[in-house]
Amino acid sequence: MIIIIITITIIIIIIIIIIIVVVVVVVVVVVVVVVVVVAVAVMVVVVVVPVLLLLLQGLATSVLGPSIMTMESLLHTDTRTISLAFITSGLGYLAGSLGCAICYDRMNKELYFLAAGYLLTVALATAPYFPHVYGFIAAITVIGIAMGFIQAGRLFFCLFFFFFGGG
Secondary structure (H helix, E strand, O other), X not given: OHHHHHHHHHHHHHHHHHHHHHHHHHHHHHHXXXXXXXXXXXXXXXXXXHHHXXXXXXXXXXXXXXXXXXXXXXXXXXXXXXXXXXXXXHHHHHHHHHHHHHHHHHOOHHHHHHHHHHHHHHHHHHHHHOOOHHHHHHHHHHHHHHHHHHHHHHHHHHHHHHHHOOO
């Protein structure tokens, strides 16, 4: 009788140990999966978003020059009026750079880059659809502002990592 009780007790202890080991293994696997998912998300923000912003900024830079004559005929205006887009784009870039200098330390930097990229995307997508030349020029100005924000923010970000080593 005592041998049966001892055997049942040992079996219960072994089952409890197996359950504890299984729970610990499951918890460790869940923690590892969460860490991997967070690491991948961080890599997407750190690597993919800046590359997409670079490509988007390259597209925004190259779109105005070749399309200026087509936009002149589509908007029924003259070269003098449509060339204001170049001036307002430069002034927008200057305003965006100055705005970045003021706002950069006061905002979440990743959110800042995403917001500027979104603004640039919306302005690029809507610029050709304005029926009047001044709407087109306003969209080009917004593109310049967003490009100034992105470029100055990227330079501040790089300088921060260069001088302070990151975090």
